[in-house]
Amino acid sequence: MWYWLFKFVFMGPLLTLLGRPKVEGLENVPASGAVILASNHLAVADSFYLPLVVSRRITFLAKAEYFTGTGLKGWFTRWFYTVAGQVPIDRTDADSAQSALTTAQRILGQGKLLGMYPEGTRSPDGRLYKGKTGLARLALETQVPVIPVAMIGTDVVNPPGSKMWKFGRVTVKFGAPMDFSRFEGLAGNRFIERAVIDEVMYELMSLSGQEYVDLYAADIKEGKGEAAVKPPTRLPEAAAG
Template sequence: MFYWLMKRVFVGPLLRLVYRPWVRGAQHVPGDGPAIMASNHLAVIDSFFLPLVLDREIVFIGKQEYFTGRGLKGRMTAGFMRGVGTIPVDRGGGKASEAALRTGLRRLQEGGLFGIYPEGTRSPDGRLYRGKTGIARLALESGAPVVPVAMVGTGVAQPMGRRIPKVMRIGIVIGEPMDFSRYRGMENDRFILRSVTDEIMYAIMSLSGQEYADVYAATQKARIATGHPAAAAAEERLPAAPGGRPVPDVQVPVPPEDGPAPA
């Protein structure tokens, strides 16, 4: 109930009015049954705009810090995240991350949509980073299709450190569902998990037109924080696309010239 109130009465109408979100490929989202919505991650507002353009309820994994803040703001944030069904995850890994993924698996077994950011954290510079293999495990264990998603413009509207997104059009491009049933029962094979993950990341890259960096986003953030970003020479040795594939011949999507935001 809280989810739909926020989407249709409180937050949703305001976001539509101010940011005029546009969407392509909405027909690729299954009308019923389980599906994993796998998106790039450029800003906090990604988790607001993707649900806005979907007819079905979607649940995301959210970092533990969203649920542990102090004071009025912290309590309001935690209440909002719980209200929209966000699942807390300890990004430190280990048993806590495993529990969050198991919760996602239960969501899929119940026939719902589960949203996940395979990069594990926001991109520090707008590039698409190496995907973590948890999404592949979810896909193989659940048998659910993976629907690739590209968020467009959210990183410009809300770069790192900015709380209030600047006013501009936000886009969402949704690709065709990906079926990995051919790998069912192979969820413990790390080579298969990496292959499936790279295939998903390549699909996201093909939708978003982002440059790819074959390192984890968290690793790059740590380099930046310590004043040691990857050297240009090292970057040149990275694969051009996930799994060493050639770079897809695509551009960053642009909004339609005319037309209202989707209803």
């Protein structure tokens, strides 16, 4: 109940006023059945505008830190993310990653829409970064379609690092469903998983118009690499299939 109240009453009208969302390709999202929505990630607002424009409820995998706060603020944050359809996952080590994969499989097994950000974190500068292979393994193990989703303009409405929201224009583009059944039985093969996630990132790049950086966004944020060292590049055509 709370999910729909936030969508249609408490937050939806304000989000619509601020971002005037424009939607393209919504017909690619099926009316029922399990699907992975693979989105680029520019701002916190991505997790609000994507559910706003899709009639079905979307479940996101969210970092566990959102659910572990203390005091009144921690309680409210935990409650809000729970009713908003977020499921906590721990991403600290290999065991945690497997637990997250199991959780995602359970959600898809229930025929739900699962929202994922293959970059693993928000882009530090608006460019598109290297995808992590967890989404690829999930797609290969469950054999559900992957729909690429490009969020455009959310970082204008909700500038990263700022508590202030602004008026802007948000565009949400849904690509055609991607079928990886040709790789059935090859989950766990790191070369196949890399090929699959690169194909997804290629579609996201094409939909969003972002420049691609062949580095992990998390490494840039942690100072383990510099995007300037390796100029933005486009994924090779071969990566698209």
